[in-house]
Amino acid sequence: MKYHHDMTRTGRQETALDRILELVVVLDEDLTRTLEQRGLTTSRAHLLWELQRSGPSTQRAIATAMRVSTRNITGLVDGLVATGFVTRESHPTDRRATLVTFTHHGAATAQRLLDEQQEFSHLLFGGMPDKQLDCFVTGLDQVLGVLRSAVAQAAGAKNGGPSDAR
């Protein structure tokens, strides 16, 4: 279905949502495929991303940042250790804890993912006129604002994430 200017307002709003949902699907496919080529999953890449933000971290800290259970982090780190992206180093002062630390390969991969994200933004928006880009980001911000408040409201009634994560 194409987008026509003579659609009803309601129809145009539905079209907008359809496009967003399709964008989510295609974007997820692209991300999954790209990561798979590097031997990563989205969850493991998320962990690498947090690790680059924070430097060597305990699994507890990573669990809190990612808002998942510590058990989950054990599994993700197991996978990342097995595939050579990180190591478990002993914590200098707390012998219960481990410091998840990049290997050379892990650090290089994390940096490359960041670089590729920048390239990707060029691919997506390089051909878009300034005013169009402006307007697009404004629209995104508005939608995000509505969504965030809706999620926050709904989340207020329930608990946010696993009982374990913080």
Add this chain to the structure above:
Amino acid sequence: MKYHHDMTRTGRQETALDRILELVVVLDEDLTRTLEQRGLTTSRAHLLWELQRSGPSTQRAIATAMRVSTRNITGLVDGLVATGFVTRESHPTDRRATLVTFTHHGAATAQRLLDEQQEFSHLLFGGMPDKQLDCFVTGLDQVLGVLRSAVAQAAGAKNGGPSDAR
């Protein structure tokens, strides 16, 4: 980080991608939560969605439409049967096949999800001026165009989905 008009072009492009990625995350959270309230997961809802498009279908047909393995469909249908959304009916002419069919509850739920999607589009875009909405959808279409061709190109080199799905 706020969006400033005096950013570099590259910076503004990166901001746009950041917003999109955040949108994906928040949207996924919202969707997952909404479906969970109805006793559904995203995969099972996807199956219901296909079923509403096509009417009672064989598992093979659903697997093809969803581009997943038939084994996967077996599991999803098992779950939907156990939770009362669909039944397995015997195929009138092919005794190997089953026809996955809505229960009353399943059909009502699928319809409600569609209605709620329309309401959701009102929530997201109801407050957006016509011109802004226009511009936003145009931007989405451009991004989708680039993405689709990138994915198609990458998919051309590999296989698209499980060997089983079609």
Add this chain to the structure above:
DNA sequence: TATTGTTATACTCTATAACTATA
């Protein structure tokens, strides 16, 4: 011989709960 859907097996992500080793 080809196809439908199952069972067998395996991997990933996710959670809670019990437990070990340390603070």
Add this chain to the structure above:
DNA sequence: TATAGTTATAGAGTATAACAATA
């Protein structure tokens, strides 16, 4: 007593491969 991370157990989604029933 509290905390870090593990093992135990469970459920969901995904895949391939072997197999039974039927075309």
